[in-house]
Amino acid sequence: MEPMITYMADELEVGVPITNPVFDIDGRLLLSPGYVIKDAYELYRVRRQMGHTPVKIAEGPHNRPDRVTDIQRSNPFETFRLIQKRMDGLLFAENNGDVDFADDFPKRVDELCGLIQELCDEDEDIALGAAFLDKDMRYAIQHPIHVAVICEIIAKDMEYSQEDRKQILAAALTMNISMLELQEELHSQSTPLSKDQKLIISGHPIADVRLLQKLGVADEVWLTAVLQHHESIDGSGYPHNIRGSDITVQSQIISLTDAYTAMTSSRAWRATVPANEAMQKIFMSNTQKLTSVSGGLFVRNLGIYPPGTVVRLQNGEIAVVKQRGNKIDHPVVQAIITPAGTLYYRPQLRDTENEEFKIVGLLNKKQINFGISNEMIWGYGDDIRSDADERRHQRLPISDPTESAAQRTRNEREEIESRCWADISTEGNDPVRVAVLNISISGCRLQIPSESLCNALKGDRPCHLSLIVRDIPLITGIKFIIKNVTNADHGCLVGIEFVNMPDKHRIKIEAYLESLNKQ
Numbered sequence: 001m002e003p004m005i006t007y008m009a010d011e012l013e014v015g016v017p018i019t020n021p022v023f024d025i026d027g028r029l030l031l032s033p034g035y036v037i038k039d040a041y042e043l044y045r046v047r048r049q050m051g052h053t054p055v056k057i058a059e060g061p062h063n064r065p066d067r068v069t070d071i072q073r074s075n076p077f078e079t080f081r082l083i084q085k086r087m088d089g090l091l092f093a094e095n096n097g098d099v100d101f102a103d104d105f106p107k108r109v110d111e112l113c114g115l116i117q118e119l120c121d122e123d124e125d126i127a128l129g130a131a132f133l134d135k136d137m138r139y140a141i142q143h144p145i146h147v148a149v150i151c152e153i154i155a156k157d158m159e160y161s162q163e164d165r166k167q168i169l170a171a172a173l174t175m176n177i178s179m180l181e182l183q184e185e186l187h188s189q190s191t192p193l194s195k196d197q198k199l200i201i202s203g204h205p206i207a208d209v210r211l212l213q214k215l216g217v218a219d220e221v222w223l224t225a226v227l228q229h230h231e232s233i234d235g236s237g238y239p240h241n242i243r244g245s246d247i248t249v250q251s252q253i254i255s256l257t258d259a260y261t262a263m264t265s266s267r268a269w270r271a272t273v274p275a276n277e278a279m280q281k282i283f284m285s286n287t288q289k290l291t292s293v294s295g296g297l298f299v300r301n302l303g304i305y306p307p308g309t310v311v312r313l314q315n316g317e318i319a320v321v322k323q324r325g326n327k328i329d330h331p332v333v334q335a336i337i338t339p340a341g342t343l344y345y346r347p348q349l350r351d352t353e354n355e356e357f358k359i360v361g362l363l364n365k366k367q368i369n370f371g372i373s374n375e376m377i378w379g380y381g382d383d384i385r386s387d388a389d390e391r392r393h394q395r396l397p398i399s400d401p402t403e404s405a406a407q408r409t410r411n412e413r414e415e416i417e418s419r420c421w422a423d424i425s426t427e428g429n430d431p432v433r434v435a436v437l438n439i440s441i442s443g444c445r446l447q448i449p450s451e452s453l454c455n456a457l458k459g460d461r462p463c464h465l466s467l468i469v470r471d472i473p474l475i476t477g478i479k480f481i482i483k484n485v486t487n488a489d490h491g492c493l494v495g496i497e498f499v500n501m502p503d504k505h506r507i508k509i510e511a512y513l514e515s516l517n518k519q
Contacts, residue, residue: 014043022050049121075380076122079115080130086112087141087173091180105215113169116145117162120152125307125323126378128153132264132308133320133372139187140180143261148172150257153301154293158253164221168250171225174217175254178207202238205230225250229258252293256282260298272364276304304329305359310368312361315339319350319357320377323481327353332481332499334377347376349442351479351499420474420512422446423466426456436467441509443483443498449491457482457494465496467509474512475505 012018014037022031030049037043090108119127131146148169155165176183182200186193193201208226217223228242228251235243237255263278273281279299303324305311309331311319316339325331334347335357350357374380420439423431424446435447444467448454457463466476483495 012037012043012046014038022046075375076119076126077130077374077378077380079119079122080127083112083115083119083145084134084137084141086115087145088138090173091140091177106217106219109170109173109217110166112173113148113166116148116152116169117165120149120156123378124153126374128302128306129308129321129378130374132306133374135368138184139265140176140183143183143265144173144175146261146265147175147254147257150261150298150302151253154253154257154297157297157301158293167219167221168225168253170217170219170222171229171250172254172257174212174222175208175226175229175258176204178211179204205239221248221250224248225254227251229254231255249293256293256298274362274364275306275309276362279304299328303331305331305362307331310363310372311359312363313350313352313356314358314360315356317348317350317357318363320347320372322349322377325352329359331359333357333359336372336377349497349499349501351481354479354500357500420444421468423468424448424453424457424463425466426453426463429456431466433468437493439467439509439513441501441506441513443480443496446494446496447491448494451492454485454492454494469512474508478505 012022017034017036018031019033021029021033023029030046031037037046086108090105090112116127127149131142131149134142137145151168151172152165155168160168179200182197186197205227209223212223212226225248227239228247231237231240231242231247231251232255233244233247233252235241260278260282263273263281264275265272279295279302282295282298303321305321307321307323309321311321311333313319313333313335317335318337319333319335321331322334323332330351330353333350333352335350336344336347338344352359420436422434422436422444424434425431432450432453434449434453437445437447439445448457463480464477465480466478467474478501479499480496481499483497485495486493
């Protein structure tokens with residue numbers, strides 16, 4: 001088996017050409033031979049994409065220490081809150097007459113684009129969910145961030161380079177810069193648009209470009225995308241009624257994303273359109289908007305129910321979409337409200353491919369009269385980390401599975417037999433026994449010696465797991481999702497999270513963990 005990553009993260013250096021390809025943690029090509037890492041900040045990013053735990057970067061003139069210090073966190077929601085803070089300062093500092101701010105405007109936009117790319121690199125589902133769910137952020141801030149996140153995901157799928165994607169993100173973040181106060185006014189306005197408001201809106205792309213130029217923006221791709229983001233392929237758009245290929249692809253990406261996010265956002269004067277209906281309206285009805293950017297591209301990347309969508313399940317539970325699933329209409333969700341209408345103490349993971357947990361309806365933001373903890377849904381925050389730390393004290397690592405039985409003493413063999421193993425089964429194949437490195441009531445970490453089995457687990461075929469202690473099944477037939485994969489000397493280390501775990505199985509795992517504590 002050829003190693004997927006030819007470098008250890010610590011072996012990479014700034015200014016030294018790499019001699020072999022470097023892959024990210026998911027096996028995608030990251031750097032080609034001959035590439036030279038420019039500075040410590042880029043080195044930090046590459047190492048993290050390889051699965052390396054970030055280390056503090058030494059400060060220097062080219063290391064962007066202010067930005068690295070800000071984003072070097074274990075909680076991506078802190079990064080998202082930083083993006084909100086920076087965005088507020090970016091847009092409203094100029095609006096409040098900060099003359100000095102104009103000198104750094106393009107640079108600050110570039111850094112904000114980098115933060116959004118960092119967040120999406122870390123977890124696209126969290127980036128989508130955080131941007132969609134936030135109800136406290138003012139609309140003039142929330143909307144462009146949401147648009148920029150989706151644009152980053154779509155443009156990456158279209159194989160735009162990181163720098164080319166930044167041009168799109170910059171346009172998305174500043175596409176309404178000349179009408180910020182009007183945006184806030186319209187968000188809470190309960191009556192339809194007035195004639196004067198319509199006039200401002202129809203001319204805002206031109207006003208945006210003029211203001212951006214005044215603020216020092218000279219990037220033509222950025223400025224053109226802002227100018228054209230309300231144009232339509234059939235010529236019915238504004239401000240110049242251009243059509244067809246005269247509209248840049250970057251403008252089309254922003255236009256479609258802008259329309260989608262505006263529909264799914266709550267407005268006082270119009271009803272919120274559910275995410276699945278908004279997708280249908282844009283990509284089934286408004287085909288005149290589509291040329292180079294297909295509706296299928298959006299559906300494939302966002303799903304019918306994007307992360308952050310609040311849904312009602314067949315069994316009566318209310319759940320939040322946690323991540324996009326293998327199928328566009330079957331995401332993984334966290335149930336937060338019981339069928340009886342009470343809050344779960346902790347969210348319950350559900351697989352909507354299961355008939356009992358299939359999605360039967362959506363709730364719009366006005367129907368959500370209960371608090372949603374992003375950290376609880378996605379497993380971050382101080383309380384979650386504390387709980388995880390506590391569970392880690394209960395986890396018992398097994399001995400090296402490559403060690404032969406002859407090398408172990410009788411006591412060691414008996415101790416190992418008492419520990420937990422797993423039988424992994426995929427459709428059409430016999431179960432394979434693998435080592436369990438640690439376990440909690442929510443998931444476990446496995447050592448899988450076979451690359452083919454690891455690849456099978458990543459595929460679309462149903463996979464199940466049974467936990468075995470002393471050759472006796474502890475629990476059987478549990479569905480799971482893969483959280484992370486890391487290459488190791490003896491195969492792959494795979495972190496998994498249990499899905500639709502019955503209470504009786506949770507009780508068995510808790511009892512097993514308790515027995516380990518007593519040993």
